[in-house]
Amino acid sequence: GDSVTQMEGPVTLSEEAFLTINCTYTATGYPSLFWYVQYPGEGLQLLLKATKADDKGSNKGFEATYRKETTSFHLEKGSVQVSDSAVYFCALSDQYTGNQFYFGTGTSLTVIP
Amino acid sequence: GAVVSQHPSRVICKSGTSVKIECRSLDFQATTMFWYRQFPKKSLMLMATSNEGSKATYEQGVEKDKFLINHASLTLSTLTVTSAHPEDSSFYICSAIWRTNEKLFFGSGTQLSVL
Numbered sequence: 001g002d003s004v005t006q007m008e009g010p011v012t013l014s015e016e017a018f019l020t021i022n023c024t025y026t027a028t029g030y031p032s033l034f035w036y037v038q039y040p041g042e043g044l045q046l047l048l049k050a051t052k053a054d055d056k057g058s059n060k061g062f063e064a065t066y067r068k069e070t071t072s073f074h075l076e077k078g079s080v081q082v083s084d085s086a087v088y089f090c091a092l093s094d095q096y097t098g099n100q101f102y103f104g105t106g107t108s109l110t111v112i113p
Numbered sequence: 114g115a116v117v118s119q120h121p122s123r124v125i126c127k128s129g130t131s132v133k134i135e136c137r138s139l140d141f142q143a144t145t146m147f148w149y150r151q152f153p154k155k156s157l158m159l160m161a162t163s164n165e166g167s168k169a170t171y172e173q174g175v176e177k178d179k180f181l182i183n184h185a186s187l188t189l190s191t192l193t194v195t196s197a198h199p200e201d202s203s204f205y206i207c208s209a210i211w212r213t214n215e216k217l218f219f220g221s222g223t224q225l226s227v228l
Contacts, residue, residue, distance in 0.1 A: 036219075044206065044219040089157060103149075103157045 002027045006090045006104025013080055013111050021075040021107045023064075023090030031094040033057075033066050033073040038087040038106075047075075047088070080111045116140060117209050119220025126197055127228055134192045134223045136207030142187040143209030148180075151204040151222070160205075163190045197227045 007022040025033065035047040035057070048057030053068035062077045073090060090104040116139040126132050136146055146163045161182050162170045169182035179201075181193040190209075194201055207220040 044208070046218075103159070106157060 002031070002092060002094050002102050004090050004092055004102050004104040006107055008105075008107070009087075010108040010110060013109070015082055015111055015113050016079045017111075019075070019077040019080045019084075019109070021088055021090075021109070023073045023075065023104055025071050025073065025090075025092050025102075027071075027092055027094045029094050031092040033064070034091040034093070035062070035064055035073070035075050036089040036091060036103075038089065040086070044089065080109070082111045082113055085109055085111045117143075117207065117218045117220045119207050119223055121223060122221060123224045123226075125226045125228065128198055129196055131193055131195045132197055132225060134194075134205055134207070134225075136190045136192070136209070136220050138188045138209045138218070141209075143190075144187060146184060146190040146207055146209045148182060148190075148192050149206045149208065151206060157206070160192075194225065197225070199227045201225065202227045 003026045005024045013019060032049060032051045034049045036044045037047045038044050047062055048059040048064060050057040050066035053066050056063060056065045062075060064073050064075045066073055075088060087106045087108050089106045092102050118137045118139055120135045124132055144165050148160045148163065150158050150160050159172050160175045160180060161172060163182050163184040165184045165187050171177050179195055181195060182190065184190040190207060192205060202225055204222050204224050206222045209218050
């Protein structure tokens with residue numbers, strides 16, 4: 001069945017460091033891929049998405065490229081800020097499974113000044 | 114943009130009581146809503162998929178009789194935790210689909226604490 005595997009956290013980085021959070025997926029069809037972010041005390045928010053192979057989603061300096069050949073959707077940011085401290089979830093939605101969303105386990109990021 | 118309202122944001126109850134959590138799509142019709150449970154290490158688990166006008170589809174291992182889901186209208190889904198116990202204490206999040214395979218909008222979550 002469909003699933004998402006996300007790198008374990010927590011991740012602690014210094015401000016302005018480079019961030020990568022790995023995400024790989026297994027899907028029956030051709031899923032859409034998402035990154036969601038949960039800031040402390042808040043619900044989940046969509047950060048970025050990609051709906052087909054080679055698409056690059058980007059928002060707030062974060063980027064992720066839909067790689068069908070490696071079934072990956074790694075999240076990257078060139079220079080993190082303290083305000084990026086949050087939990088990040090990789091997710092997929094597959095029309096072949098009724099558009100159900102599958103989430104990774106979440107990666108906690110803490111950025112220190 | 115589309116908004117999903119979840120209420121209450123926090124509830125504390127005694128063991129054995131039932132708690133109802135509401136999830137409303139405020140400015141769009143959500144044919145499908147999802148209920149998730151978030152565990153202490155931040156992992157998110159899909160509990161059930163709720164379709165308007167039909168019975169919810171529960172994930173394996175989720176007790177149907179304990180977590181009652183009702184999706185009575187295109188804008189409202191409710192999750193009732195029946196006879197709650199301390200192990201049910203968790204953060205519950207609802208979400209709704211706006212258009213097929215497009216965005217998934219989330220409620221702000223409900224922190225349930227069972228004493």
